[in-house]
């Protein structure tokens with residue numbers, strides 16, 4: 001048997017644009033109302049990145065905070081994983097641009113695209129490299145600038161999204177047990193329910209794709225909603241079973257912030273109390289891959305998580321995908 005290390009999240013960081021877009025402003029842009037948005041989604045406002053900045057810029061700010069909090073210098077990073085569905089460019093990976101802006105020369109860097117589940121996918125990938133002793137200091141960033149791929153004339157999607165970035169440093173753990181169980185899944189049959197149709201090799205950009213707004217997110221909200229509630233409950237049960245724990249032992253459960261009604265429906269099925277499910281969707285909307293690391297960072301910063309606490313994170317999104325991690329902090 002080879003050596004096997006425990007893996008913990010040793011620090012967190014986040015970055016949010018300063019510009020707020022409220023429901024009141026959206027009322028002037030599309031046929032919607034504050035009432036509809038709040039009652040159907042729980043969202044009151046979201047952040048929008050100014051056009052001179054891009055995903056890598058926000059990612060770098062969140063990464064610097066996570067590195068500072070871990071007392072780590074950029075040259076000490078062994079691997080950079082960026083989870084994003086809104087990379088700076090199709091090629092090269094945003095992780096390489098982040099590496100350059102951080103001056104973390106030489107370490108491997110790559111992107112993963114698992115939609116809103118991307119950060120959790122990234123955590124699980126990073127965990128493997130530490131567990132098998134390949135790397136020690138791994139930066140995992142979830143960043144999405146969904147405002148750039150949002151059709152601002154489509155009321156069924158444009159009210160939902162916001163921009164943001166969150167980062168963590170993964171390291172071997174000497175004391176806490178760290179990651180206890182993980183679960184990743186994908187259902188490619190549902191790919192069509194949440195996609196950006198054009199701009200890839202299937203439908204390269206041309207005048208028609210631009211005219212027909214095929215570079216924006218197209219979503220079948222009801223299908224995603226049904227998938228989300230079921231897969232969240234299933235994933236949490238898998239995580240608990242694998243680690244031999246019961247749901248009452250969880251200190252906090254971080255769910256992807258896509259819709260307050262999804263969180264509420266999953267919570268009721270799991271029969272756990274609302275104070276165990278932190279929520280920030282009212283302030284930030286759905287930040288895709290940034291949703292979970294931002295929520296985690298806020299809770300760490302506010303002192304809601306202590307060494308030894310059991311926490312779980314579950315995200316779902318385009319793919320369709322779902323990912324979960326249960327760990328001892």
Ligand SMILES: CC(C)(COP(=O)(O)OP(=O)(O)OC[C@H]1O[C@@H](n2cnc3c(N)ncnc32)[C@H](O)[C@@H]1OP(=O)(O)O)[C@@H](O)C(=O)NCCC(=O)NCCS
Nearest residue numbers: 032033036040116155156159221222224225258259316317
């Ligand atoms: C998108 C979502 C909020 C829509 O809520 P919903 O309760 O399912 O609403 P429906 O799509 O059934 O639409 C109900 C009505 O509201 C209307 N509507 C949609 N968006 C609206 C808006 N922003 N303002 C006012 N009315 C709106 C619809 O046109 C529809 O009208 P109709 O009955 O006259 O056809 C919901 O399906 C959802 O959150 N799904 C999951 C999406 C998600 O999380 N995606 C990201 C995953 S990572």
